[in-house]
Amino acid sequence: xxxxxxxxLAEVTAAFHAYEAALMADDIPAMDALFHDAPTTVxxxxxxxxxxxxxxxxxxxxRGGSPQRTLGRVAIATYGRDLATADAEFxxxxxxxxxxxxxxxVRFADGWKVVSAHVSLEGTTA
Numbered sequence: 016x017x018x019x020x021x022x023x024l025a026e027v028t029a030a031f032h033a034y035e036a037a038l039m040a041d042d043i044p045a046m047d048a049l050f051h052d053a054p055t056t057v058x059x060x061x062x063x064x065x066x067x068x069x070x071x072x073x074x075x076x077x078r079g080g081s082p083q084r085t086l087g088r089v090a091i092a093t094y095g096r097d098l099a100t101a102d103a104e105f106x107x108x109x110x111x112x113x114x115x116x117x118x119x120x121v122r123f124a125d126g127w128k129v130v131s132a133h134v135s136l137e138g139t140t141a
Contacts, residue, residue, distance in 0.1 A: 016095045017096075018092065018093065018094055019092060019093055020093060020096065023093040023095075023096055023099070024093050026122075027091055027093055027099040027127055030049060030120065030126070030127040031101045031103075031118070031120075033049060034046065034118075034129070035086065037049065039081065041079075041080035041081065043075050046075060047068075047071075049127070049128060049129060050068060050071060050128060050129045050130075050132075051068065051121065051130045052068050052128075053067070053068055054067040054069070055130070056068045056071065056129070056131070057130075057131045057132070058074075058131075058132045058133075059132070059135075060074075060134045061114075061134055061136055082107045083108045084105040084106060084114065085106050086103055086104070087103070087104030088103070088104045089102070089103045089104075090103075097121060097122040098119070098121055098122075099119075099120040099121075099127070100117065100118065100119055101116075101117070101118045102116070103115070103116045112137055112138065113136070114135065114136045114137070115133075115134070115135050115136075115137070116132070116133070116134045117132065117133045118131070118132045118133075119132075
Protein backbone atom coordinates (compact mmCIF):
# COMPACT_ATOMS: atom_id res chain seq x y z
CA UNK A 16 0.00 0.00 0.00
CA UNK A 17 1.25 3.45 -0.89
CA UNK A 18 0.94 6.09 1.81
CA UNK A 19 0.71 9.73 0.74
CA UNK A 20 0.83 9.20 -3.00
CA UNK A 21 1.31 12.79 -4.27
CA UNK A 22 -1.59 12.67 -6.74
CA UNK A 23 -4.03 11.19 -4.23
CA LEU A 24 -2.85 13.61 -1.55
CA ALA A 25 -3.47 16.54 -3.90
CA GLU A 26 -6.99 15.29 -4.65
CA VAL A 27 -7.92 14.92 -0.99
CA THR A 28 -6.32 18.23 -0.08
CA ALA A 29 -8.44 19.94 -2.74
CA ALA A 30 -11.58 18.22 -1.46
CA PHE A 31 -10.75 19.23 2.12
CA HIS A 32 -10.31 22.89 1.14
CA ALA A 33 -13.49 22.80 -0.96
CA TYR A 34 -15.37 21.62 2.12
CA GLU A 35 -13.79 24.34 4.28
CA ALA A 36 -14.81 27.00 1.75
CA ALA A 37 -18.36 25.62 1.62
CA LEU A 38 -18.52 25.56 5.42
CA MET A 39 -17.41 29.19 5.73
CA ALA A 40 -19.91 30.27 3.03
CA ASP A 41 -22.73 28.13 4.50
CA ASP A 42 -23.05 26.53 1.08
CA ILE A 43 -25.24 23.61 2.17
CA PRO A 44 -25.49 21.94 -1.27
CA ALA A 45 -21.69 21.96 -1.60
CA MET A 46 -21.24 20.57 1.93
CA ASP A 47 -23.83 17.86 1.26
CA ALA A 48 -22.09 16.93 -1.99
CA LEU A 49 -18.84 16.31 -0.10
CA PHE A 50 -20.42 13.99 2.50
CA HIS A 51 -21.28 10.41 1.57
CA ASP A 52 -25.02 10.12 0.92
CA ALA A 53 -25.70 7.15 3.18
CA PRO A 54 -27.20 6.18 6.53
CA THR A 55 -23.71 5.03 7.60
CA THR A 56 -22.22 8.54 7.47
CA VAL A 57 -21.54 9.94 10.95
CA UNK A 58 -20.82 13.45 12.23
CA UNK A 59 -20.05 14.24 15.85
CA UNK A 60 -20.07 17.95 16.54
CA UNK A 61 -19.36 20.16 19.53
CA UNK A 62 -22.97 19.78 20.69
CA UNK A 63 -24.54 17.16 18.46
CA UNK A 64 -24.26 13.49 17.51
CA UNK A 65 -25.58 12.77 14.02
CA UNK A 66 -26.00 9.35 12.45
CA UNK A 67 -26.83 9.23 8.75
CA UNK A 68 -26.79 11.84 6.02
CA UNK A 69 -30.42 12.78 6.65
CA UNK A 70 -29.65 13.82 10.24
CA UNK A 71 -26.57 15.73 9.06
CA UNK A 72 -28.61 17.59 6.44
CA UNK A 73 -31.34 18.49 8.94
CA UNK A 74 -28.75 19.84 11.35
CA UNK A 75 -27.16 22.00 8.65
CA UNK A 76 -30.50 23.44 7.55
CA UNK A 77 -31.37 24.46 11.10
CA ARG A 78 -27.98 25.74 12.19
CA GLY A 79 -27.88 29.03 10.33
CA GLY A 80 -24.23 28.68 9.33
CA SER A 81 -21.01 27.69 11.01
CA PRO A 82 -19.12 30.10 13.24
CA GLN A 83 -16.36 31.67 11.16
CA ARG A 84 -12.92 30.28 11.84
CA THR A 85 -9.29 30.23 10.79
CA LEU A 86 -7.47 26.99 10.20
CA GLY A 87 -4.34 26.16 12.13
CA ARG A 88 -2.30 23.06 11.44
CA VAL A 89 -3.81 20.64 8.91
CA ALA A 90 -2.57 17.05 8.56
CA ILE A 91 -3.83 15.01 5.62
CA ALA A 92 -2.71 11.45 4.99
CA THR A 93 -3.73 8.98 2.30
CA TYR A 94 -3.68 5.21 2.51
CA GLY A 95 -3.74 3.54 -0.87
CA ARG A 96 -5.80 5.24 -3.57
CA ASP A 97 -9.20 5.34 -1.88
CA LEU A 98 -8.89 6.21 1.83
CA ALA A 99 -7.64 9.34 3.59
CA THR A 100 -7.78 11.17 6.88
CA ALA A 101 -7.80 14.92 7.40
CA ASP A 102 -7.17 16.43 10.81
CA ALA A 103 -7.23 20.15 11.41
CA GLU A 104 -6.89 22.62 14.22
CA PHE A 105 -9.03 25.75 14.00
CA UNK A 106 -9.76 28.95 15.90
CA UNK A 107 -13.20 30.55 15.87
CA UNK A 108 -13.34 34.29 15.37
CA UNK A 109 -12.99 36.13 18.67
CA UNK A 110 -11.67 33.11 20.57
CA UNK A 111 -8.24 31.76 21.48
CA UNK A 112 -9.74 28.33 22.20
CA UNK A 113 -8.46 25.67 19.82
CA UNK A 114 -10.92 23.51 17.95
CA UNK A 115 -10.18 20.16 16.34
CA UNK A 116 -11.72 18.47 13.35
CA UNK A 117 -11.13 14.94 12.08
CA UNK A 118 -12.52 13.56 8.84
CA UNK A 119 -12.29 10.20 7.14
CA UNK A 120 -12.51 10.49 3.35
CA VAL A 121 -13.26 7.66 0.91
CA ARG A 122 -13.06 7.75 -2.88
CA PHE A 123 -16.38 6.75 -4.48
CA ALA A 124 -17.34 6.64 -8.15
CA ASP A 125 -18.53 10.26 -7.86
CA GLY A 126 -15.45 11.53 -6.02
CA TRP A 127 -14.01 11.95 -2.54
CA LYS A 128 -16.58 11.98 0.27
CA VAL A 129 -16.47 12.34 4.05
CA VAL A 130 -17.82 9.19 5.72
CA SER A 131 -17.02 10.20 9.29
CA ALA A 132 -16.35 13.55 10.94
CA HIS A 133 -15.70 14.74 14.48
CA VAL A 134 -15.51 18.36 15.65
CA SER A 135 -14.59 19.39 19.18
CA LEU A 136 -13.26 22.31 21.19
CA GLU A 137 -10.49 21.98 23.73
CA GLY A 138 -11.77 21.99 27.25
CA THR A 139 -15.31 20.96 26.30
CA THR A 140 -16.73 18.55 28.85
CA ALA A 141 -20.11 17.98 27.21
